[in-house]
Amino acid sequence: LAKTTQPISMDSYEGQEVNITCSHNNIATNDYITWYQQFPSQGPRFIIQGYKTKVTNEVASLFIPADRKSSTLSLPRVSLSDTAVYYCLVARNAGNNRKLIWGLGTSLAVNP
């Protein structure tokens, strides 16, 4: 059974680097990994997406090891405004087996 697992919650302080890891042991060859951020009373919004190795954009980095059974979202130097829920998503498109496999979300609290 395809599943994505991530920590329920994490705490950090302003200025620190935060790493949130998602486990997806049953990831398939063509699956892609995407991370979303959600603030209260808003819909999730895209942060970063990748297939393997490392991807970096202006807000985050995504590290995916060679076996692709996990992925780590890295937020450099967090601020209070990064307090949110972060979701890991594995998107599967294998012929008739199309599926979006969401993690349950990691609630990140950034403290002053």
Next chain:
Amino acid sequence: DVKVTQSSRYLVKRTGEKVFLECVQDMDHENMFWYRQDPGLGLRLIYFSYDVKMKEKGDIPEGYSVSREKKERFSLILESASTNQTSMYLCASSSPYLLAGTDTQYFGPGTRLTVL
């Protein structure tokens, strides 16, 4: 700027009522989605539409139906609302390249539905 709008932010209905939740996107996207979000359960896909009049069941379709008569509009229908359908409902859209790893979903702000 991309935009997904939902007809209501808050909705209160009575048990047994027929409920319509409307979603409109202005990005000419082929794919549209309905999710519900509950504490501790994350996002659960109810239905997915990949083209006008086309739909696929998601993980929890029971008690729901959908309608997509126009490309920009995707409706979620609760035929006979029940208290266990009290939830946050999120609509999203994407291009067909979502599952090819070259696109993302764009979400609306959500509708908080309470069924009394």
